[in-house]
Amino acid sequence: MTTEDPDDRALWSQAAGGSARAFGVLFDRHAKAVYNHCFRLTASWAEAEDHLQATFLLAWRKRAEVRLERESALPWLLTVAANVVRNDQRSLMRRLKNVRRVGEERPVPDHADQVVERLDDQRQMKELLKVVAKLPRNEREALALCVWSGVSYADAAAVLGITEGSVRARVSRAKSKLQQHRELVHTGEDR
Amino acid sequence: MTSMLPPTRDLPPGRHTQIRAELERAVSGRRRLSQLTVPILAAAAAVAVVAAGVVLLRPGPTEHVPAVHITTSPTSAPAVRDTFGLTPERIEAIEQGCATAENMSGKPTMYQFGREDAGPWALVYTDRAVVSCDLGRGGVEYYTFRPSEVFINWLPGHFSVDVVSSALGGDVTSSIPELAGAPGYRVVAGRVDSSVARITYRAEEGRTVEAKIVNGTYVARIAYPSNWGPGAQNVPMEVRAYDAAGNLLGTNAELAGTCYYAPDTKDVVHGEQGVSADRCKPATPWR
Numbered sequence: 001m002t003t004e005d006p007d008d009r010a011l012w013s014q015a016a017g018g019s020a021r022a023f024g025v026l027f028d029r030h031a032k033a034v035y036n037h038c039f040r041l042t043a044s045w046a047e048a049e050d051h052l053q054a055t056f057l058l059a060w061r062k063r064a065e066v067r068l069e070r071e072s073a074l075p076w077l078l079t080v081a082a083n084v085v086r087n088d089q090r091s092l093m094r095r096l097k098n099v100r101r102v103g104e105e106r107p108v109p110d111h112a113d114q115v116v117e118r119l120d121d122q123r124q125m126k127e128l129l130k131v132v133a134k135l136p137r138n139e140r141e142a143l144a145l146c147v148w149s150g151v152s153y154a155d156a157a158a159v160l161g162i163t164e165g166s167v168r169a170r171v172s173r174a175k176s177k178l179q180q181h182r183e184l185v186h187t188g189e190d191r
Numbered sequence: 192m193t194s195m196l197p198p199t200r201d202l203p204p205g206r207h208t209q210i211r212a213e214l215e216r217a218v219s220g221r222r223r224l225s226q227l228t229v230p231i232l233a234a235a236a237a238v239a240v241v242a243a244g245v246v247l248l249r250p251g252p253t254e255h256v257p258a259v260h261i262t263t264s265p266t267s268a269p270a271v272r273d274t275f276g277l278t279p280e281r282i283e284a285i286e287q288g289c290a291t292a293e294n295m296s297g298k299p300t301m302y303q304f305g306r307e308d309a310g311p312w313a314l315v316y317t318d319r320a321v322v323s324c325d326l327g328r329g330g331v332e333y334y335t336f337r338p339s340e341v342f343i344n345w346l347p348g349h350f351s352v353d354v355v356s357s358a359l360g361g362d363v364t365s366s367i368p369e370l371a372g373a374p375g376y377r378v379v380a381g382r383v384d385s386s387v388a389r390i391t392y393r394a395e396e397g398r399t400v401e402a403k404i405v406n407g408t409y410v411a412r413i414a415y416p417s418n419w420g421p422g423a424q425n426v427p428m429e430v431r432a433y434d435a436a437g438n439l440l441g442t443n444a445e446l447a448g449t450c451y452y453a454p455d456t457k458d459v460v461h462g463e464q465g466v467s468a469d470r471c472k473p474a475t476p477w478r
Contacts, residue, residue, distance in 0.1 A: 031207055052202075
């Protein structure tokens with residue numbers, strides 16, 4: 001361990017050069033945020049674990065093609081995670097995966113004291129996603145990125161490849177459509 | 192309905208380390224990636240960096256490249272082991288079935304087997320992971336949940352706690368009709384050295400049972416009714432190891448507060464990852 005705490009750009013640069021260690025530090029730094037983002041998109045903690053792993057593996061594969069313009073890698077990772085989730089949900093392979101997942105969706109917890117809470121989370125999130133599912137995809141993902149996971153509009157704009165104003169507009173439209181669910185749209189840091 | 196978002200949570204215990212290890216193995220090219228799982232990425236127009244691709248996550252069941260290379264195997268497993276009256280073919284089927292259910296890499300070995308109130312089960316280790324496997328639960332031939340990472344050649348003292356798990360009763364999970372009527376259970380399992388003669392497990396509600404010690408491993412299971420879910424915790428879970436004279440050799444609480452390293456490689460094999468071996472105790476060989 002070094003005594004310094006390198007920022008994500010430095011770590012990403014090292015990772016792009018092939019440093020698995022630097023990539024591991026990025027994982028340690030952002031795994032929890034990506035994990036929770038994936039959960040909010042899937043309402044399944046088990047799927048969130050798989051998507052977390054897929055997100056970072058994909059990030060590794062794309063490391064040479066991606067240059068971090070922002071200080072934090074998190075907005076980009078969350079965007080990759082959203083794509084991972086979306087494409088997994090579309091994938092024909094999902095059926096195969098579900099064969100394996102039967103055991104996970106029948107909750108067999110690894111720690112009993114957490115399982116009820118996590119089951120409650122999943123039920124609650126499923127209900128929320130039913131509401132949010134009525135939004136267009138771009139509004140839904142902007143809401144998840146900026147409101148639920150606290151990414152700034154500027155960072156979201158950078159990783160989505162659209163203007164900051166467009167991000168604001170998407171989030172604003174999402175919020176106005178979800179007015180009857182105030183807690184939902186005001187949870188998280190809205191910047 | 193409430194509109195509150197569920198709270199942010201950590202990964203389940205051990206999963207952060209496990210996923211990180213998987214990634215490290217993948218990115219360092221120390222194993223070939225399997226083609227089993229999830230082709231995930233199609234093009235995503237709004238995200239320039241995400242091109243079409245395939246994400247492959249898990250090793251094939253027969254592959255094995257450890258994340259940390261242990262160059263010295265202290266001892267090998269005994270040639271003769273308790274087979275629980277099962278045929279070699281049945282044992283091999285259980286080993287392969289349980290390991291494949293979790294895509295565990297390395298050669299699986301069944302160390303324990305039982306038929307109890309909550310149904311037949313097996314304890315299966317590879318040299319880097321362990322899984323408690325229900326046989327036929329809910330109609331699923333090999334019903335597993337999340338293997339735990341282990342360094343099988345090394346023990347943190349006299350015993351390890353490798354598995355701490357539980358299953359809700361089948362009637363609690365009404366969305367899964369196949370599990371209706373299935374008992375719930377708690378299970379703890381691990382490995383012991385030859386000085387351990389007795390292991391006790393006290394569950395959170397205070398009930399204490401004796402573990403079954405076989406093949407250098409122990410398993411303690413408590414079955415519950417099909418409507419069981421973990422309720423109020425009266426006491427912390429506790430595992431205690433005793434020698435033949437009844438002397439206490441250690442507890443899980445003591446284990447939790449201590450790290451151990453492999454003397455030959457200085458790799459930390461128990462406790463917080465990233466800690467210097469200088470701050471840990473030497474692990475002892477297992478078997």
